[in-house]
Amino acid sequence: MNAKSENWFGQDVQPGEAISTELVISESYSSRDVAIPIRVRRATKPGPTVFVTAALHGDELNGTGAIRSMLADPSWELKAGTLLMVPVLNVLGFERHSRYLPDRRDLNRCFPGNSTGSMASRLAQVIFDSIVRRCDYGIDLHTAAVRRTNFPNARADLDNPTCLKLAEAFGSGIILHGKGPKGSFRREATAAGCPTIVVEGGEVWKVESSVADCMLRGVFNVLKTLKMMDGETDVPDHQAIIKQTKWIRAERGGFMSMHVSPGDSVFKGQTIASNSNLLTEEHSRLEAPFSGIVIGMTTLPAVQPGEPVVHIGRLANPKVARQHDEHVATDEIQRTALEHLATNIQVTEPTEAIES
Template sequence: MSQKIITILGQTIEPGKSYEVDFDVAKLHTASSINVPIIIERSKKPGPTVLFTAGIHGDEVNGVEIVRQLIAKGINKPKCGTTICIPVINIFGFINLSREFPDGRDLNRVFPGLKNGSLASRVAYKLVNDVMKEADYVLDFHTGGAGRFNAPQVRIAQGSTRLNELARIFGAPFVLYSKNLKKSFRITAYKAGITMLLFEGGKSHHIDVNITNTGVNGAKRVMHSLGMLGSKFKVSKPKKESVFITASKWQRANFSGMFKASVEVGTKVKKDDILGNITDPYGKFNHFVRATSTGYIINANESPIVYQGDALFHITSRVKPHS
């Protein structure tokens, strides 16, 4: 089996070599150049190509930390095949720790992009046509936003045996079936015939050790299953089998006020269990938030102030039995 030719941003990637290629899209308004390094490792032995990405949203630093660790620990150096690591895609947002691009657009809603479109659209176009085209698999790392903490979870669309298998191998505590959103990175990969796992965990502006470890260990398991993981790395089994979620719903605040959750993300709760409380600043009001249904808490609002109607908890309503 011969090695196929791989080209990233015009650079031919030869077997058995390491590369750092600059993802150069645009300069800052100060005329300063911004080069986003893409770290590529290619084995002499043929095998699949896996693309690790993070920072599509600039404030999701925990995903960046996961890919950083894959590089720093040498996990990205494959026994066979090729790995491509992009720790920060939205470098403009990352500089300011903001979710969007300077043009106000969400990068994950403009794929596959346009060559001469908006700034975000140009980045999407270049990523798809000059990088992602070479990948067989993509692992894309995200976090919760707007002060909401996500339990570590893999998100996939229903109906794919291969995605189910890979999600189980990754070993996150939860696997959430969710549709491929229009103009997202995930649906673009799907249309290109590329297998993608989207990992969500933690919250924006925050690095959590448990979330990081879950992401790194999941990446190692996937690489191991593909025969790519270096022999010096150990693969741990997940503590529990992944819970596959087929339906879930948000529980919202009935009152405005100061909010404090009293249950941990990932906990299974029963209907009417106390999940937290909403108070006023003057000590006159204290409302206990009770679970409206039985299920796992897969996301919790960690904002100290909430308004009536705000999402407080994301609770599973239906899970798939273990096979």
Template structure:
């Protein structure tokens, strides 16, 4: 990916407002207009440390219903676990403000903001919002962490996605401390891809569900952001702010969705964050009167990166998203590390918390013995 040389805009002045060293200032950035012709404004906070240093942007809700990151940024604003010594933070709790107000992933003109970057000053409503973000936020930051969740009716085990060929993106991704890093540059038109192309290394976190603020996800997000600030020497690390990380970290190059072969109602046998063997049952698909239609098995060794939370499925619906280790040896090492995680560790707290969105039972090969008429769909 080619990176454009750029001249970074000042962090000290926004819309003719001065931000002094050591100051936190709330700002409203004009992002468009509503159907009534009134202005739509993007709330953000600029927080400067006392000393010069890097500018880190933290953004959330590029998809307007993905508010786990919004909660994490608000917690960072209201109850920061550190004192910002060097550099500055640019905190944007909601990027897609128009989608957020409608509880929608998309903008009012039915576009996906995260496929519209770098945008255009004279384009669509969505394109104009993308352009404002590129100019006013990306244009002032040295690094960005963009916070996402799974799409509607899905949940994601916390994982970082980054272009690991970019040394600065790789530095951020490893510092965050998630168990899984997915190595890719992101789709065309995505915020992180275009931010990286403009010269601002950007990674994303995928964690949890839409329209929720989940406590364990919030805690893991805050821990990871603190790790990155420590790595960038923006904060002093004390005994109370020890940068503990996951017991292992696996970089994967690919992932695969396991899909339903037929319509039916699912009973799950795995949860987010579980390791799975090739051929292991991940779900049983039944009719509405309990007749087993199929046992869905994993075609790969790997770790469950995400899964549906909706048990009613149609043929071809995605069920379980599996991150694929490069080698069998890497998978066995991952399996052993997961087994050794302490019960009270944050990683296991997240696993247990995310599993509450679904019911997980052990797979049984026994027939239920109930007689039914010769009807295949019940």
């Protein structure tokens, strides 16, 4: 047994104990504490320390729903290590239903922070020093930005073997390679020795059950892979690893008709969206520039020239697209996500009479 007590945010946590606590990150205009609620759960056996965070962008709530499901479910047991569950990391943005902090800064571009900098930098340093620097691994749950939706996917620096292991263990079926922007939570955490992955899925301002279920299963998969939970992982035999993505942008203004859904595989030259005026006189279409998988898309049907419409991840091998389609078709959670996300947009078959 790991008999040593650990102090988390001013409270001693014994082996086998779980506590609800909070991390004070700032003060309000009335001098009251601004704090992040955190659940710390320790197993009786020693093991890794892992954080699972959500709502780093305060309007991205699918991860919040997934973590709350973990907190409300008494059926799972932590066998080794310590787990930090943070349903809302950016409480100031969350309380305003906003991606950003009150000063319009993006907290996810301010890490590892600065104790004498802006409010965002100061918040970032407290979070980084108090959570990231004390953890061995991290999982950060996100959604698409406002007016967009994403099919669940993991994002990681695949040049880092540990990040690759975590991304594959999560089992989303789609893995995007990238270090993340400078100052982003996952990039700076990984650089500081805490390999961290990001998972994106769904859209802002809601908890979509199908997306939250994907995230919840993925978190459990990672904990099982790290030997922190018992049980077999539920991971596809083949996962699509994507190293290049492209937003396909509108060429004309007008009303879009979508011909693909988030999570669909597409082939080069396939019509993915068409564009018409309000009297349905079609005058433009968008084609896939390469074969790949639809990572995400706009949820706004009206566009102007240059606005992003469909986000495609490039696949070098069409065989991977077939494997992805087969996995989604046979996996109930991902199939449900595909069907659900398709209801957020109107998907139709392309017509023949389109002027490019």
